[in-house]
Amino acid sequence: MSRRTTFGKAINEAMTIAMRQDPRVVVCGLGTDDPKGIFGTTLKLQEEFGAKRVFDTPTSENAMTGIMIGAALDGMRPVMSHQRLDFFLLAMDQLVNNAAKWFYMFGGQRSVPVTIRLIIGRGWGQGPTHSQNLQSWFAHIPGLKVVMPTTPADAKGLLLSSIFDPNPVVFMEHRWLHEMEGDVPEGDYRVPIGPVRVANEGNDITLVSMSYMTVEAMQALPVLQAHGIHPDIIDLSTLSPLDWGGILKSVRKTGRLLVLDTSNESFSASAEIIARVTTEAFGSLKQAPRRICLPDFPSPTSPSLSAGFYRRAEDIVETVGQMMGRTLSSESIRLQRTTPHDVPGNWFKGPF
C-alpha cells in the first residue's frame, strides 16, 4: 500500500519505523527536537522515543561525528542530521579518517553503521556557505556509501536501507525536495543502496542526473517528448558505490550522454560519469558527452546574481536539442514557472 506524501515526511517516517524496529537506532543533530524539527523531518521522534535516543547536540560538528562513530562501534545505529552540508566541513577528519576507514583499517572486524544526513541549500540568498554540493568529495573516499534520493519513495526506502546498512552512509537531501510529493509505500519499505533509478525510458539520449536536477530533467521531459525526443533519464539515487552497469547499458543503447550535476562543474561527480562511460563505452558514443553543472564559482547571494547561476529544465532542453542537432524552444517551461527563481515553490517562505 502506498499513499502520497512529501519527501520530508517520508524521511520522518523512515526514522520512525527504524526506531520502532531497532532500539539501537538513535537520532541526533542540531535542532533535532526543536519546534521546526529539521524541516519537519525529525518532528515527534523525541515524543515517541525519548530524550536518550533523540537529542539535540552542542554546536560541535567534528566531535559529534566521532561520538556517533564511537556509538556505532558499540553496535548502535546513529542517524545524524546537519541542516546544511556546509557545516559538516568541520567533521571531515572524523568522516574520512575514522568512519570511512575503520572497517578496512582494522581488517574487517568492526564496521560503522552511521548515517549522516546532509541538507543541501539553495535559493533565498543562501549564499556561498549555505549551498554547497560536495557529493564528489564523499564519493571519492573509499569506504563511504553516498546516497542522494530524488523521490519521496526513494528518500524513505534508501534512508531505511542506510540506517540498517552496516557501513557509513552519507545521505544527501536537497532542500528543494522536502516539500515535493510522491507515492510512498507504507511500512518497512527498503530500496537497495546501489542500483540507479530509471526515471524515464527512451532510446535517443541518456540523461544521467542526481537529486534536484532530476526534478528539472522531469520538467524538461514533456517538452522533449513533444519534439519526439525520448530520453533515458537515470537518477543516481546512489552515487557510491555506483551502478555502472545501469548507466553503461543505457549509453550503449542511446549513444549519447548528458550528465546533470548539482555542483560546480570542475572535478565534480559529472566528470567521473563521463570519464567512466568514455573509457568503458567509447565505441558506443555517437558524439561527445556533455554536462550541465553549476559554474565554477561560489553561489552568490543577490537574487539578481543567482538568477542565472542555477541550471534548469530550460538549459536541459536546449542542450539536448543541440546534441540532437535540433533547435528546441524552452519557452513553455519558462511560462509555466509561477514562482521566483530563488524559491522551490510557493510553500517556501524562507529563510532557510
Added chain:
Amino acid sequence: MSRRTTFGKAINEAMTIAMRQDPRVVVCGLGTDDPKGIFGTTLKLQEEFGAKRVFDTPTSENAMTGIMIGAALDGMRPVMSHQRLDFFLLAMDQLVNNAAKWFYMFGGQRSVPVTIRLIIGRGWGQGPTHSQNLQSWFAHIPGLKVVMPTTPADAKGLLLSSIFDPNPVVFMEHRWLHEMEGDVPEGDYRVPIGPVRVANEGNDITLVSMSYMTVEAMQALPVLQAHGIHPDIIDLSTLSPLDWGGILKSVRKTGRLLVLDTSNESFSASAEIIARVTTEAFGSLKQAPRRICLPDFPSPTSPSLSAGFYRRAEDIVETVGQMMGRTLSSESIRLQRTTPHDVPGNWFKGPF
C-alpha cells in the same frame, strides 16, 4: 644560473628568498623549527628570521588555518606546512568556507594570500591515514589554486609564485620527491601558476600526469622510446586553474590519452581530465582514454599488501603498450629497481 639541488632544498630556498624579500611572509606549522625541519624544508629559517616569523604551532589544524587566514587578511603572506595532508582534513571548514570564498563573497575586496603546504605520504607502512591524495577535493573548490610540482625547479618557482600570489594556494608535495635532484635556477625564480609543464614531447600518445606519477612516467619513457613510442608527457604542476589549452593541444596531436593520478581512481582528478578532453576534443580521440590510479581502497600498511597497491612505471609501459596495440615488456624497469617497493630510494630510512 642554476645548479643541482633537491626538491626539499628547493622548497627551503624558496621560503628563504620570499622571507628575505618581504617581511610579511611568515612560516608556521607543526615542527617548523624542530631539528628535522619538516623533512629539511624549514631548516635554518627561524635562525635567520626569528621566532615571530617562523614558528611551531599547537596541534590545532583547524584554528591555525583560520588564524593564518586572518593574518593574510591583514596583509601578511603566511606559509603553513602540514607533514601529512591527512591531518589537514581537520581544517576543511576554514579552507573551503573562508579561504576559498573570502575574495568572492565579499565582492572582490580582500584576498587571502595564504599558502598551505601539504605533504602526501607513501610507503614504509604509512597506512590508511598517512597517505591520502585529495587533490581532486581541492581542485573542485572554486577559489583555490592547487599546485603539485614534480621537479625541484618547479617546486622552487611555484612555491615563490604561490607565496606571492594574492590568493589561497594549496601546495602539494609528494614525500617521495623531497630527495630527488634537479637543476634549479638561483635567486628569485618564479614559475607561473597555471601552465602545464611538458616533460617530454612526442606524437604518439599523451600522458597527463601529476606529482610523483610523473617520475614514474619518466622512468617508463626510455622503455617506450626503445620501442619506438614517443609520448607527450604533460606534468600537471598546476591542477587548478588548469591549463586546458596545453592538454587539448597535445591530445589533438596524438589522439590518445592516458592519465596518471596519484589518488584512488573513482571521482579523482583523472576523471576531470578525461571528461574535459572528451567533451572538448572528442573528434580527435582515436580510442578510449585510459587512466592509471590507485584502486578504490585505503592504502594498506603491510608491505605485502602495499606492494601491488601502487602503480608504477611498469604499469605505464604495459598500458601504453595495450593502447598502441603492442605487447611491451617492462622487465628492464623491474630489473633496474634497487630499492624495496615501499621506499623511494636508499636514502629513505623511515619512518615518515
Added chain:
Amino acid sequence: MVHTLESNPWQQDHAADLLYRMKWIRCIEETIAGKYGEGKMRCPVHLSIGQEAVSAAVGKALRKEDYAVSGHRAHGHYLGKGGDPQAMLAEIYGKRSGCARGKGGSMHLIDETVGFKGSTAIVGGTIPIGVGLGYSISCRKSDQVSCVFFGDGAVEEGAFYESANFAALHKLPVLFLCENNFYSVYSSLRPRQPEGREIYKMVEGMGIESAQGDGNNVLEVFDTVASALKDIRSGRGPRFLEFKTYRWREHCGPNFDNDIGYRTEEEYLSWKARDPVAQLTSDLISKNQLYPATVSEMDGEIQSQVDQFFTFVENSPFPDPKEAYQDLFAPDDFERSRL
C-alpha cells in the same frame, strides 16, 4: 546630508552618545523587520534587536583602526563599529552598492574603512580569523586590538577553544566578546553545555583573563570593555568578556516566535522589561541628564536618516548578472603584467 555614527549630534555626551548608537542600530533593524515581509530582502537575516547595548558600547570603546569580525548576527556589530548603513542595507537587498556587492547578503558584512573585517555564516568561523588579525597586529607592533564577536553557541566549537589557546599562548591583542543570549537557534543551553558551568570561568581556565557582565546595561558594558581594551593595548594579552543578553525576535527572520514552544512569553517579557534602550533612557531622564524632548528629537533624527537609507537602497541598481562570474581570484603578478 546624512551623518555617520561618529558625527552624531550627541557624541560629546557619553551616555547620550551610547543611547544614540543603540537607537541607531535598533531603528535600522526594526525597519528591516517591518519591511522584510515585502519579499525584497531575499536572504536570511538574523536581527539583534534587544542586544544593542553590546554592539553600541563595544563599537564606541573600540578605535576606528581596531579590527572587528563577527558571525551570522552581525548587523549590530557592523553598525556599532561605524559600518556604512547604506552599504549594509544594500547588501541585504542584494544591490550592487552592497558592502559585498551583493555576493554575500546579511551574513557577510564588511567595511574595511572602519576596521570591520568581515562577518560570516559558519558558527565560530571567524573566531580564528580575529585571532589571526591579532597575530598580524602583534607582528606590526601596533597597539590596535582585534575584537571577535560571537555567541554562546559558537563557544561549543573546537575552533573557539583552539583559537583561545593560541591567543593566550602568544598574548595576542584580542578581545573575545561573547554575547550569551541563552539560545542557539531554538536550543536553550541545556542540551548544549553542562549545567552550572559559566562560560567565562571555563575560559579563565584556558589561560585568558575573563569577566562576565550584564549585556543590557550599556554603561557597564562600556566600562568593562574599555578597561579590558586598556589591558590588551598595554600588551597584557587577550581578554574574554561574556555579556548576558537576549534576542527578542526569532532566530532568523523578522517575527516574534515565543509561541512556537522553545521559550516562553514570560521569559521574553522579563527581558523586554530590561530593554537596554528603555533602561538607559529612563535612567537618564530620571537623573535629569536627558530631556524627554531630546529623546524624541533623537528618534526623529534617526528615523529620518534611516528612511533615507532605505529609499536610496531600494532605488539602487542590482548587480549585472555577469558579476556572478567575477572576482573569484585576485589578479596575480602574471595577470597584472599582462594588463
Added chain:
Amino acid sequence: MVHTLESNPWQQDHAADLLYRMKWIRCIEETIAGKYGEGKMRCPVHLSIGQEAVSAAVGKALRKEDYAVSGHRAHGHYLGKGGDPQAMLAEIYGKRSGCARGKGGSMHLIDETVGFKGSTAIVGGTIPIGVGLGYSISCRKSDQVSCVFFGDGAVEEGAFYESANFAALHKLPVLFLCENNFYSVYSSLRPRQPEGREIYKMVEGMGIESAQGDGNNVLEVFDTVASALKDIRSGRGPRFLEFKTYRWREHCGPNFDNDIGYRTEEEYLSWKARDPVAQLTSDLISKNQLYPATVSEMDGEIQSQVDQFFTFVENSPFPDPKEAYQDLFAPDDFERSRL
C-alpha cells in the same frame, strides 16, 4: 604454553602484578627497538618505553569488559588492557595474523576480546570515539567505563574540547587519561600551551572533575585511577586524569635522540632516574616485599615468552596481496541475502 597478562604467576600480589605488567610492556617494546633496525617492521612505531606505569596501572584497574581507545603511541595501552601481544607484533610485522590483518600497522591496534576498541594515527581522533562508546554504554545502562588515552599534544585539538563538553553535559562514563610527557614530536609545551597553565585545571573548568598525578609511580596511578573509576561507575560522570611522565626514546622509531637538540641529555637522565620499573623494584625489594631473585625470575619468564612471540610472528605468513582489496565494506542485507 604462554600465559596472558591476566594469568601471570604474580597476579595475586598487587604490587608484583603491576611490576609484571610494566615489565611485560617494557620487554616487548625493548625487543621491538632491538629488532627494528632489521627492517622487517616496515611501519612507523611509537614506543612508550619509560611510560609503562600508566599503561600497566590503568590496564589493571579497568575491567576486561571496559573499553579503551588510544592514539599513535598505543602499544602500552593495548598490552596493559590485555591485548594479544602476538597479534600486535604480527600487525607491526605486517603479517596476516596481525590484529588488523596487516591493514593498519603499529598505529592501528585492536583487540575487541579485551575491550580494546582501537587506536588510530590522527592525533585526538579517537577522543570522540571513546566518548561515543561512553554514550552507548550509558544507553545500555551498563556499568562499563570507556577509557580514552591521549597525550598532552592531543589536548590542543578542538576535538578534545568538544568531546569533553559532551561527556560532561551527558555525565558519560568516560575516563579521560592524559599522559603528559611534555613533548609532541620534537616540540616542548612552550610553543603549544600557555606557560603555567595546568591541563587538568583547564579541564576542571570545562566541568569535569580532574586530578593530576605522578605518572611514573605505578601504585599511585593505580589508586588514583581506581578511585576515579569507582566514581564513574557510580554514575557521577566523566573524570579527567593527567599523569606526568616521559618517553625515553625518539618520538617515532627505536633510537635515542637526546643529541639532536630538542631536549637535553640531562632532562632524559633525570627522568630515567625515575624509571617506573626500577623505582617499584627497588621500593619493593627495600621493603622486603620482593626478592631480587623473583625479579630475575620475572624477567626471564617474560623474556622467554616475548622471544616466543617474535619467533612465532616472524614465521607467520604475510597476507595475500589480494587481501588489499577486501573488507572495504561490511556486507549489507542485500548482499547477505544474495550469499
